[in-house]
Amino acid sequence: MEKTLIGALEAGGTKMVCAVGYGDGTVLEQVSMPTTTPEETMEQVAAWFADKDVSALGIGAFGPTAVNPADPRFGQILETPKTAWRYFDMLGSVRDRLNIPCGYDTDVNVACLGEVTFGCAKGLTDVVYLTIGTGVGAGVLSGGHLVHGNMHPEAGHILLVRDPRETLPEGESGCPYHANCLEGLIAGPGVAKRWDGKSAGQMADDAEAMDLLAGYLGQALATFILCYAPQKIIIGGGVADHTPIVQLAREKCAAALNGYIVTPEFADLDSYIVNNSLEGKQGIMGCLELGRRALEA
Structure with a gap:
């Protein structure tokens, strides 16, 4: 059976790294784009993923951000120095555009997850x-x-x-x-x-x-x-x-x-x-694992 494609979004304050791969950590395609305004940036991110046929997406976001699903602010960026992003609903903006299951956590938590799942x-x-x-x-x-x-x-x-x-x-x-x-x-x-x-x-x-x-x-x-x-x-x-x-x-x-x-x-x-042991890919690989978990949830 053909492997299921999963999307990965490492959402940083300077750049957004988008990738497509498999749940085993294999990265097939990757691109980065600058982080500008929330609306412009997330529109570009969604457009890149739109024709990739991914079944789920894992997002590792810069913070502070709300990562507890029980929090009414879940998926929002919180008190960041990047003022345009304060209280922007990053998770919702992607999920509404792509309409697929999404996992959401911090960029460093997904890097940790990448090392635990695939690394040292x-x-x-x-x-x-x-x-x-x-x-x-x-x-x-x-x-x-x-x-x-x-x-x-x-x-x-x-x-x-x-x-x-x-x-x-x-x-x-x-x-x-x-x-x-x-x-x-x-x-x-x-x-x-x-x-x-x-x-x-x-x-x-x-x-x-x-x-x-x-x-x-x-x-x-x-x-x-x-x-x-x-x-x-x-x-x-x-x-x-x-x-x-x-x-x-x-x-x-x-x-x-x-x-x-x-x-x-x-x-x-x-x-x-x-x-770190994954040559700088621990964040993207962690996002793939997060997406895999969202798909199976």
């Missing part, structure tokens, strides 16, 4: 997926289920202790909401603000800069381990992909926990705290 976390039930780029987001799988509480984890905004070497002025960071959160101190805008507009990749050979960023990441990882008790932590995004901070943060994390966590997983940090 396959078979695990408790996983944290962290992405570090222009922002920091976290997808959390707990007890085999993606975490949805009153909203979804916003673990990129946990507050940290500033390093005494920090050169950002007190009270300032790359986050408009918090002066001392992980995103503000380690993501692209904070890096650029600290080092004259440079990217993390451009600073990758600066040992002191990498040590500073790794220290912040190590603090955060220690907190995630204590709160979520994951079996594996996977880190993606441009900052993680183009610098050595993941490797450096392992020892920073161990130092922060100071021998308190004694488990087989933590005894092998190289296998416990890792870079």
